[in-house]
Amino acid sequence: xxxxxxxxxxxxxxxxxxxxxxxxxxxxxxxxxxxxxxxxxxxxxxxxxxxxxxxxxxxxxxxxxxxxxxxxxxxxxxxxxx
Numbered sequence: 364x365x366x367x368x369x370x371x372x373x374x375x376x377x378x379x380x381x382x383x384x385x386x387x388x389x390x391x392x393x394x395x396x397x398x399x400x401x402x403x404x405x406x407x408x409x410x411x412x413x414x415x416x417x418x419x420x421x422x423x424x425x426x427x428x429x430x431x432x433x434x435x436x437x438x439x440x441x442x443x444x445x
Contacts (some may be wrong), residue, residue, distance in 0.1 A: 375412065
């Protein structure tokens with residue numbers, strides 16, 4: 364999949380009704396970096412574009428819960444004796 368134009372990244376966020384600040388909180392990057400991606404001053408990484416696309420179908424809250432559950436599962440698996 365070729366990388367979308369940077370205006371598409373901003374459009375994906377808009378269609379998902381996710382602010383740049385919310386996307387930054389969700390992903391752990393700075394709001395300034397997300398703004399740079401949205402304005403085309405920096406190329407958005409593939410993972411960020413893919414997440415922006417997914418957010419069109421899933422709320423940030425639902426994804427945050429899923430990530431937290433995955434972290435807990437991983438932590439529990441790492442603590443089990445081998």
